[in-house]
Amino acid sequence: MTHSRDTSFQQKLLSTFGSHSSMTPVLSADRMGRRIRGVDLSQSLSREQATLLIALFDEYQVISFPGQDQNGFHVTNLERLANHFGAPIPHPKNFANYVEYHRQGVALKPLPAHQQSSSRCNAAFPDHITCAKGANSPAVYIVTNLPGSGEHCEEKFVGGLHWHTDIEFEPIPLSTSMFYVQAAPKTRSSPLNTWVPNIKRETGFYHPDSSPELMERRERLPLNGETAYADTAAAFSDLPSSEQLALEKIILRRRVRVNDEGWLIPLVYTNPRTQKKSLHSPIWASRGDNIAPVQVEGMTLAASRHFLDKLEMHILDPKYRYDHLHQPGDVTIWSNFSTVHNAPPAKSIINSPDDARLMYRISCKGSPSFDLPRGDSKAWIDEHISPPYQSTL
Ligand SMILES: [Fe+2]
Structure with missing residues (x-):
């Protein structure tokens, strides 16, 4: 079944993109993730x-589409690609006054040129690394360790993030995120022969009552700059059907702050396009005391934690996990409907261009569009894209 699925897609690739195109599993044929060459x-x-x-x-x-030609591929191409998957969402950090715009309705202002992320990246190693064309689009978030770095800087490290799905709680959640990689770290000088050492966290990052086994799964992050993914759709579909039915009835209350009333969302999310179901939200329960915990409707906070920790333990089982080692020239696209991900520990300040991490991320939501330009109405953009942005590519 799985084999015939791959064979069928492989044949479609050949007839649609030509004889040089091919597809291989990143892990194994029965699991998520494919590497697609020749596109x-x-x-x-x-x-x-x-x-x-x-x-x-x-x-x-x-x-993931490795080997995009770094001379021919620009971030503009990534934004055009993103438009097929959904409406690109501008990143608040690309504006000078997003908070005031959001709270007081003042006119939105772009960041001045010298404060833009690309200008700060270009200042780090000007003879070696310059951001690709299109990096200044409001839709592009630059994931990088270049700002503030330079030849004479002292190296600094940062731990990975929490497991999460990007902005999954909005009425129309993000469907898709994608990276284009311009530079990825090359050095492997840490004691484990990895890019960074295994950084131990300060306490309080995760909830202190979680079991050591769950903490071990959460903290086992890749050390060479990989993005770690876990497949929340496979984690759901592997459960016995009686358990699936019970989980589908669970409603969660999400809060930003502890005393907020919050809002309700289902535990099991159904991808509106594929009807594929996934365990979408429990990871949010893993955060430490500084973030309001998710609560299962009808359960105490303590019972909720126990229940959600058990699900998180299941999702983070190594069999659902894929760590993508980014390479320059990769375009990697992931589903926010059926995965959670985690940013790795990294060098946050570097003194060699060999340690540079320079990746461009675009996220989008809404229906795919097979033809461009997209036909999103102004009313839809105003309601669902904040701040409003309509890509013209
Ligand atoms: Fe993220």
């Missing part, structure tokens, strides 16, 4: 090609 994303996609890439994405949840 040049600097070129516009035909309707047929866009349809196939979105079908691959829906089926495999993480798809």
Whole structure:
């Protein structure tokens, strides 16, 4: 079954992108993640090609296109690609006054040129690394350790993040995120022969009552700059059907602050496009005391924690996990409907361009669009994209 699924997609790739295209599992044929070669994303996609890439994405949840030509591929190409998957969402950090805009309705202002993330990246190693064209789009979030870095800096390290799904709580959650990688760290000088040492966290990062076994799964992060993914759809579909039915009835209360009333969301999320179900939200319970915990409706906070920790333990089982080692020229697209991810420990200040991490992220929501430009109405943009932004690519 799995084999025939791959064979069928492989044949479609050959007929749609040509004889040089191919697809391989990143882990194994029965698990999420495919590496797709021979697809040049600097070129516009035909309707047929866009349809196939979105079908691959829906089926495999993480798809990666290695080897994009760094001279020919620009961040503008990434934004055009993103438009097929959904409406790109601008990142608040690209604006000078997003908080005032949000709270007081003042006119939104772009960041002055010298404060833009790309300008700060370009100042680190000006003879070696300059951001690719299109990096200044409001839709692009630059994931990097270049700002503040330079030849004479002292190295600094930062631990990984919590396991999470990006902004999954909005009425229309983000469906898709994607990275284009311009630079990835090359050095492996830490004691484990990895990019960074295994950084031990200060206490309080995760809830202190979680079991040592769960803490071990949460903290086992990759050490070479990989993004770690866990497959929340497979984690759900592997459960006995009686348990699935019970979980589908669970409603969670989410809060930003402890005393907020918060809002309700289902524990099991159904991808509106594929109807694939996933354990979407329990990871949010893992945060430490500084973030209001998720509560299961009808349970005490303590019982909720025990219940959600058990689910998180299941999701973070190594068999659902894929750590993507980023390489320059990779475009990697992941589903926010059926995965959780975690940013790795990293060098946050560097003194060599060999340690540079320079990746461009675009996230999007809404329906895919096989033809471009997208046809989102102004009313839909105003309601669902904040701050309002309509990509013209
Ligand atoms: Fe994230």
